[in-house]
Amino acid sequence: MAFQANGIEIELTRGDITQQDDIDAIVNAANAELRIGGGVAGAIHRAAGPELEAETAPLAPIKPGEAVMTSAPNLPNRHIIHCLGPVYGVDEPADTLLANCYRGALDLAEEAGLESVAFPAISTGAFGFPMERAAEVASRAVLAKTGELESVRRVRWVLFSDEDRMLHEGVFESIFNA
Numbered sequence: 001m002a003f004q005a006n007g008i009e010i011e012l013t014r015g016d017i018t019q020q021d022d023i024d025a026i027v028n029a030a031n032a033e034l035r036i037g038g039g040v041a042g043a044i045h046r047a048a049g050p051e052l053e054a055e056t057a058p059l060a061p062i063k064p065g066e067a068v069m070t071s072a073p074n075l076p077n078r079h080i081i082h083c084l085g086p087v088y089g090v091d092e093p094a095d096t097l098l099a100n101c102y103r104g105a106l107d108l109a110e111e112a113g114l115e116s117v118a119f120p121a122i123s124t125g126a127f128g129f130p131m132e133r134a135a136e137v138a139s140r141a142v143l144a145k146t147g148e149l150e151s152v153r154r155v156r157w158v159l160f161s162d163e164d165r166m167l168h169e170g171v172f173e174s175i176f177n178a
């Protein structure tokens, strides 16, 4: 499914964030230490190999809501943007910190002159953020940025299951078609 907002193409797909070969930067749902872990960070670091940890180590630790960018060794993308989402029920204010991840990632993509960015559903796995609320926060944060994007023309969400994709479609329909 796809939406348009201020000339920006918003796409929703089911898939694996490491398999987005038509996207300039993929976003990692990182941990503070920017190391391999479970979920998205595990998949990205396994695909990228030790070269990635050599690049992330000097940038760590990062704080909830922050984003940093590296190259994308052994992946089909130009860059990886590592975002630390809030741990639900611990890092507050949760909505603001989650929105900061999306805003910060888009700022880094703009600064690098990138055309396309793909996000996973940050914080909705090990960090326990309720999926529907996370989808609302994420879509509102990106919608609010669309008016100021110049180089970024495409933003994709890569959801790991059909259930997650359908839930996002429902939320995005209400936000982007409001």
Ligand code: ADP
Binding pocket: 015, 016, 017, 018, 029, 030, 038, 039, 040, 041, 043, 085, 120, 121, 122, 123, 124, 125, 126, 127, 128, 129, 158, 159, 160, 164
């Ligand atoms: P966090 O620690 O920020 O919660 P996780 O990586 O645990 O991050 O999970 C974030 C979301 O990404 C979850 O909804 C999870 O199902 C999903 N996910 C896990 N692996 C992948 C992958 N390879 N590609 C896309 N999404 C994934």
